[in-house]
Amino acid sequence: MELNSPEISSVLTTEDINTVASLAREIWTKHYTPIIGSEQVAYMLDKFQSPSAITKQIADGYYYFVIAQDEPIGYLSIKEEGDTLFISKIYVSADSRGKGYGNRLMRFAIKQANQFGLKILRLTVNKYNTKSIAAYEKMGFSNTIEVVFDIGNGYIMDDYEMMKTI
Numbered sequence: 001m002e003l004n005s006p007e008i009s010s011v012l013t014t015e016d017i018n019t020v021a022s023l024a025r026e027i028w029t030k031h032y033t034p035i036i037g038s039e040q041v042a043y044m045l046d047k048f049q050s051p052s053a054i055t056k057q058i059a060d061g062y063y064y065f066v067i068a069q070d071e072p073i074g075y076l077s078i079k080e081e082g083d084t085l086f087i088s089k090i091y092v093s094a095d096s097r098g099k100g101y102g103n104r105l106m107r108f109a110i111k112q113a114n115q116f117g118l119k120i121l122r123l124t125v126n127k128y129n130t131k132s133i134a135a136y137e138k139m140g141f142s143n144t145i146e147v148v149f150d151i152g153n154g155y156i157m158d159d160y161e162m163m164k165t166i
């Protein structure tokens with residue numbers, strides 16, 4: 001039996017925002033704890049993916065979307081930055097990875113970039129997040145440069161910046 005197509009919908013209501021925050025908590029805790037440790041994960045979840053942080057980002061021009069296959073399985077956040085679309089977040093639940101949902105979200109981001117008239121996609125990824133870097137390379141991202149962000153409390157984000165022209 002074939003699965004129905006996943007649905008991608010805008011995050012608009014408090015309930016939607018809570019859905020993103022809970023996806024983030026589940027995905028980030030599992031994925032980032034081995035990379036950056038549980039204390040930094042907790043700090044970053046609180047700073048960047050709490051319901052109030054997401055609400056503020058949306059007010060500041062970030063767009064959030066949830067991808068659902070019967071139930072929510074991932075999310076995307078994008079922002080227009082000059083001639084570039086910044087892919088701020090792209091996450092798929094561990095059980096749903098490797099099944100094309102990341103590609104779906106990326107195609108959706110490209111459609112949004114086209115609507116905004118933007119020709120470049122940009123994202124940042126932790127240097128040690130090797131599987132995601134490999135996925136981004138398959139999706140056509142390159143020009144990797146090193147970027148370090150001080151995120152407070154003695155923590156840094158030790159990232160690569162990757163770009164794709166569309």
Ligand SMILES: CC(C)(COP(=O)(O)OP(=O)(O)OC[C@H]1O[C@@H](n2cnc3c(N)ncnc32)[C@H](O)[C@@H]1OP(=O)(O)O)[C@@H](O)C(=O)NCCC(=O)NCCS
Binds near residue numbers: 100124125126129134
């Ligand atoms: C990165 C991520 C969003 C990709 O989503 P996904 O649903 O797993 O990706 P898809 O199944 O659509 O695969 C996309 C492409 O990447 C490739 N890919 C996916 N995982 C890969 C891996 N671990 N190693 C190598 N290539 C991989 C796929 O083969 C596919 O390429 P193809 O179209 O040429 O076949 C997802 O794996 C994820 O959420 N990872 C953990 C969280 C994370 O680090 N997010 C990024 C933060 S910057």
